[in-house]
Each structure stands twice: as structure tokens, then as C-alpha cells.
Amino acid sequence: MATFMARRLLTMIPVALLVSFVTFMIIHLIPGDPARVLLGESATPETVAALHHQLGLDKPLLVQYFLWLGDALHGDLGQSLQLAQPVMQAILQRLPITLELGVISLIVSVALAIPLGVLAAARRTTAIDWWINVTSLIGTAIPNFVLGLILILFLAVIIRAFPPGGYVPFTQDPIENLHRLVLPVITLAAGAVAGNMRQIRASMIEVLNQDYIRTARAKGLSRGRVYFVHALRNALLPFLTIVGLQAGAILGGAVVIETIFLWPGVGLLAVQSILSKDYPVVQGIVLLSALSYMLVNLLVDVSYGVLDPRINLSSGS
């Protein structure tokens, strides 16, 4: 296991370097002179030159990259152009707020998708299966920002059961914190539940057709034991990859959901920085989200080995 982890981490290095290069190049996609674009037409040549220097744009491209990378490796992602604080500090301040939303959404989506997927597979071709499928199809087709707005309309504006948005720190008022978390979590988890449910259903059906399941049934084991102990463990393997990908989708989804619900996390920061052309912050968020996404997928690979002893990680298969 340790060898596998070490090998995977080693292969991640060139990819991570390229990821950092792509992130670095984003600011150079700006048509024309980035400093001029950031400061607007009315800027004096002196302020443009000063920003050039601050962003390091007055050096050759590769030199700029290695300087930026060197700083990034020391945890310095530069200075925000709008917030009067370092990029790293701005992101780390908001990270726990996004993590709370993201992790709870992921847990809720998995906790709902597994039993519903198993139910749909167990009751295949019945009305329950049909309803689960139709709901999941519609769930994947409704954009999450539309769902969020519909929830706000019915549950916050008409019924007034939940506040339409905003955030209260957990340490300040735990109940209010969770109260305000409900609508964003439902919105973020809904799409994931819809997609995951179909995946679980498909892999459960495949597993349920195998001989060892027939043997388990013939032994007289209870239905629940066959489904949840014998079948689910194998059906979960392809599902794990999906959860890994889902982590990326949740990171992306958080951008929109945080904007709708005014949830002051990294997603809202991303949108605000994009709209105010605060590119160092945009770069920082893109880089950190890509690195954390890579890390999640590494953990997914490792958990394959834990869940399925047939996969021998130490031999590198």
C-alpha cells in the first residue's frame, strides 16, 4: 500500500506541474495587456507599470512561471488586487465554509443514493423502479441554480420555513448554522443523488445476476443480507470512481450555489474575483481546487484496494 501511494504520488508530480502551468497561463489568456485590462482605460502608464511589476509581467514568461511556482510552493499565491490580503489567506479563511457545505452535501447524496439505487435494482421493472428512474432523470436535467431558486421560492419565500440565504458560523449559533445549510445542501446534493442512484442501480443489477448471489440466496440468507452485504460491496466499486468525480462536480457546483444562497465560501469568492477581475485570487482558487481534486481521486484509488482485496495495490496493478 505504501509503495502504491508513493508511486502514485510520484506520477502525480508531472501532472501537478502541468496543472500549475495551465493555471499560471490563465492570466495570459487575457487579450492584450492584462495590467491594462485590469486597471481599465483611464489608468496612467505609471500605475500600469506598477501592476506589471506586482504581477511579475515585466519578466520573460518562463521566469514569471518559475517565480510564481516557487512562491506557490512556499504557500504564497500572491496578493489579491481587491481584498487587501494575500490570496492564500483569503482562500483559507473561506475554505472551512465551503468544506462544510461540500462535505455534508457529498455525505447526504451518498446516504440517499445508495438505498434508493439498491431499492431500484431490487424492485427492478416495478413502479418503484420507474419512479426512481424518472425522478433521477429529471433531477439530472434541472440545472442546480434553477432548483436552488425554486427551493428558495417555495421553502423560503412562500412557506418561510428556511432563510433564503446567508451564513452564520457554527461556533456562533450551531442551530442557525445548520438551519441555513439545509437549502444549499439539498440543492447541491440533488443532482449528485440523481446521478449516483442510476450508477448504483446499474452496478447492483450487474452484480445481482452473478452466480455467488444465487448461491447466497440458495443458502437461505435474508434478502437484506444478500443485497447489502454480498452485492453492495461489489456494486460500490464503480460507484467509488463516480464519487471521486462528484467531488469535482461539487466544487464546481459550490460556485453557483454559494452565489445564489450568499454562502461566503470559496465559490462565492471565485465569482466575486472573476467579476472584479481579481486574477491572482482566480488563479489561486483554480490551482487549489485542481490539487484537492487530484488528491480526492488518489484517495478513491487507494480505497479500491481496501474495499476489494482482489486489487493488489503493491504490485501496481
Add this chain to the structure above:
Amino acid sequence: MATQSDSQIQDQAGGLAPSAAPGKPVRGRGVALRRLTGALQAMRDDPRLICGLVLVGLVLMAIFAPLIAPYPPLKYNPAAIAQPPSPEHWFGTDALGRDQWSRVIYGARISLAVGVGAILLGGLVGSALGVIAGYARGRVDQGISIISDALLAFPSLILALAIAAALGSGVVNVVIALAIVRIPIYVRLARGQTFQVRSLDYVTASRGVGTPTWRILARHIFPNIFSAILVQATLSISFAILDESVLSFLGLGAQPPTPEWGTMISDAQPYLTGGTDPWMILGPALAITVTVLALNLFGDALRDRLDPRTAGRISSASLSSLAQE
């Protein structure tokens, strides 16, 4: 003109039957009839293919928007501000009195064009790189694969947002941003498929008799991997349309007053959260949902028909006609 484009669209959307030879009207009519019965038969076998008709309807709606829309999409009407749905205004009017149904019809142009454009661009570049990597192997493969892995390492929406933000808001830049984040998906798919096809006997034989590489790629490799790419493309247009609506919702896509579904929802947001005119999002929200649903169902049905494990159900002639389109 209308019937011709109709049949062309049928071809692209649901045309699993052989295509007609141009310039031979008599034979063409027979083929058209056979194609129609073939399509009807296919829809009876798999009702999900009916969604192809919905998609054809959406494409026609976009093309003939000026003929279908009851009002000009940009026309302000101070006498009809924020009206609820009525026989005159099916989806009501917006804050400037513009007819929402007309704007939804015109909005189909941008959403469909961006969705298809992003997939065409990303799919073409990605598949070309994937075929090259899979055929050349060695260092070329390693180089292309590592770049594609790096692009895959980003959460796609975040990368698309950052690229669109850097390029500046606008429809073309959204197409470019959404295409770039989709390139690696096609690189992987085309590379894997090319690996399989390149070791087939007839490809080896073709190489053996000295066929130029470009000819092998064009005649043997690409036609064989096309159906897999087509299925992936159909399924990912819906994701591109969803992402496009997000980008526009956040203000990075089409700029006002252009009618676009995501922007329309963004415009309607204050009237919904304020509780005054919540139905204002009805039109654009329904439009996105129906389009994505139809694309997903049609893509699923197409995948089931073209999946190698179930491909036996359709004749090889249908497959090769698809490959030539």
C-alpha cells in the same frame, strides 16, 4: 427548403438508416421512405428515440425563430411589464415588458449553438489528438496523455469559468472555454479506441502494403471509432448546455439584451426571491430542463443501440452509414 433541412436534421438526430445518394431522385424517394419506416420502427422499439423529434423541434424552433416568435424578442413594452402567463404571453413578460416565450424561442439559438459548437470543437481537437496518441504511441502518446491528464485534473466548471473570465464575456469565448475543458474526454476515448483498432489484422495488413499513415487513419481508424465518439458527443451536449447556462447565469456568457436562457433566469432571480413575480423563470427553466432531458434520453438510447455489446441489434449497414455522416 424546409423539407430538405427537415430530413437533414432527421439524419443527424435519428438517422440510423442508410443515407440517400444525392442527385438520384427516384431511388432517393425509395430510400427516404425506407429511412422513415426504419426510424418509426426504431422509435417503436425504443420510445426514448422519440426525444429525437423533440430535439428536431428545438432545432427548427431555433432556425425559424423569427417566424415562430409572436413578438420581437428585444421589443420593450411599457404597457405589459412583468405580466403573468396569459393567452397573449404564454410565459408572461419580463421586467421590461418583453415577451418571455419569444425570448425563449430566440434563446434556443444561443444555447443549442454553444452546446453543439463546444462539443464539435472539443470533440474534433480531442479526437484528433487521441487518434494521433493511440496510433503513434511512444513519446507522442506520453506527451499528449500527460497534457490531457493535466486538463482532466481540474474540476471542469471551475476551469471553464476561469478561461471564460480571462477571455472576457461573450458567446464565442464561452464556446472556447467549454471546448477546452472537454478536449481530454475525447483524447482518452479516441486514444483507447485507436489502441484497439490499430492492432486489428486488416490495419496491420494495410500498413504492411505501405498505405500512407493519413490514409490508414482516415479510412480504417476513424470510421471504426466514430460511433463511440458520436455517442459521447450526444451525451455531452447536454452537459455543455447546462454549463453554458451556468456561465451565462453568472454573467460570463451572452450579454444583455441578447435573449439567452441562463441570462433570463439571472434577470428573473430578484423577482423570484422577492416573491413578486416568480413565474418569470418558468420559460427559461423549462426550456433548459426539456432540452437537457431530451438530449440525455436520446443519448442513452443511441448508446444502447451503438454499444458494442448490443450493436448486433442494428445492421452493419446502418453503422457504416452513421460513420460516413
